[in-house]
Amino acid sequence: MYELAITVIGPDRTGIVADVSEALAEVGANLTDSTMTRLRGHFAMTLICTGPTEAEAARALERVTGGGLLATVRRVEPEADSAAAGEPYQVSVHGADRLGIVAAVTRVVAAAGGNITDLTTRLTGPLYLLLAEVDVPAGAGDELAERLAVAAAELDVDVTLRRSDTEIL
Amino acid sequence: MRSVVTAPASVLSTPGEVVDPTDPEVVRLAEELVEVMRVSPGCVGLAAPQIGVSAQVFCVDVTGHPKAATTHGTFVLCNARIVEASRWRPGREGCMSVPDLTGDVKRAGRIVVEAVLPGTGEPFTLTTDAFEARAVQHEIDHCAGKLFLDRVAGAHAVYQRKVYL
Numbered sequence: 326m327y328e329l330a331i332t333v334i335g336p337d338r339t340g341i342v343a344d345v346s347e348a349l350a351e352v353g354a355n356l357t358d359s360t361m362t363r364l365r366g367h368f369a370m371t372l373i374c375t376g377p378t379e380a381e382a383a384r385a386l387e388r389v390t391g392g393g394l395l396a397t398v399r400r401v402e403p404e405a406d407s408a409a410a411g412e413p414y415q416v417s418v419h420g421a422d423r424l425g426i427v428a429a430v431t432r433v434v435a436a437a438g439g440n441i442t443d444l445t446t447r448l449t450g451p452l453y454l455l456l457a458e459v460d461v462p463a464g465a466g467d468e469l470a471e472r473l474a475v476a477a478a479e480l481d482v483d484v485t486l487r488r489s490d491t492e493i494l
Numbered sequence: 495m496r497s498v499v500t501a502p503a504s505v506l507s508t509p510g511e512v513v514d515p516t517d518p519e520v521v522r523l524a525e526e527l528v529e530v531m532r533v534s535p536g537c538v539g540l541a542a543p544q545i546g547v548s549a550q551v552f553c554v555d556v557t558g559h560p561k562a563a564t565t566h567g568t569f570v571l572c573n574a575r576i577v578e579a580s581r582w583r584p585g586r587e588g589c590m591s592v593p594d595l596t597g598d599v600k601r602a603g604r605i606v607v608e609a610v611l612p613g614t615g616e617p618f619t620l621t622t623d624a625f626e627a628r629a630v631q632h633e634i635d636h637c638a639g640k641l642f643l644d645r646v647a648g649a650h651a652v653y654q655r656k657v658y659l
Contacts (some may be wrong), residue, residue, distance in 0.1 A: 338642050362496070362649075362650075369620075401578075423501055436519065439648075442536050442630045442653075442654070443650070443653070445650070458653065488563075489586055489653075490585075490586060491585045491587065491596045491655070492538075492585065492586070492588070492625065492628065492629075493537075493538075493588040493589065493590065494538060494587055494588070494589055494628070494629050494632040494633070494642075
């Protein structure tokens with residue numbers, strides 16, 4: 326049993342997910358975690374699957390790619406049991422688009438030991454938006470908020486760091 | 495004591511049966527729900543399907559929870575249905591029956607629920623808000639064979655759970 330990391334990206338059209346997932350199913354690839362989204366007219370798929378060899382999966386995808394659709398396949402090691410995560414936070418940043426917003430914000434997060442587990446950016450007209458889920462070391466949230474505020478002031482954007490409270494019911 | 499059933503399990507996806515609240519088995523089920531809730535760390539509510547019984551019975555106790563406003567202590571309701579819902583708000587919730595995921599779900603911040611009480615069969619109207627309202631809606635969903643996964647706000651509104659109680 327192989328574990329593969331696969332990316333597929335190309336101009337959006339109807340049926341990309343069906344084509345790709347069907348091709349993978351035909352060679353016994355079981356999709357586990359994946360994220361798929363449209364980014365400015367390009368459809369991007371990032372997925373982990375188990376089953377076939379790298380070569381088998383690549384051959385299967387060759388049949389459905391082309392026309393601008395590009396796929397990559399590589400073998401990865403299964404996820405190790407990770408240690409307990411930090412405290413979950415959400416970061417939101419918005420403001421006038423300029424070079425380096427993501428770099429500056431994520432550098433501050435990394436410097437505080439925060440681990441980004443999900444991040445989305447959108448540019449719409451002049452407005453730039455960054456939303457991220459971050460695991461922050463226990464007790465480090467206040468300091469991270471202060472550092473983010475400093476970075477946001479330099480970038481002339483607005484930043485909010487808030488705890489992701491989850492209620493288990 | 496029964497243990498908590500986790501997804502995927504068909505009982506969690508099956509609408510629970512309407513029950514006779516005066517049936518001794520239903521009274522025993524109500525007691526069992528409270529027992530399992532009490533021994534489950536952080537548990538503020540439990541529905542019959544979560545202990546493997548396809549029935550419209552659930553218990554809730556949010557006493558002392560920081561997000562609770564109105565609280566009714568420990569209670570068990572049968573055949574509950576929401577008759578009024580307002581003040582809709584998003585919130586992130588998880589479930590003992592879906593131990594590894596959480597999700598953003600919009601719930602009413604104020605509800606009125608009509609139900610019957612186990613044992614007496616007496617009709618009962620519950621008016622509540624805030625966290626107790628969210629918990630009651632979550633449990634009523636279980637009784638209808640629904641999980642919070644059926645209500646998440648979108649394709650990117652489900653998260654790997656990071657903190658376990």
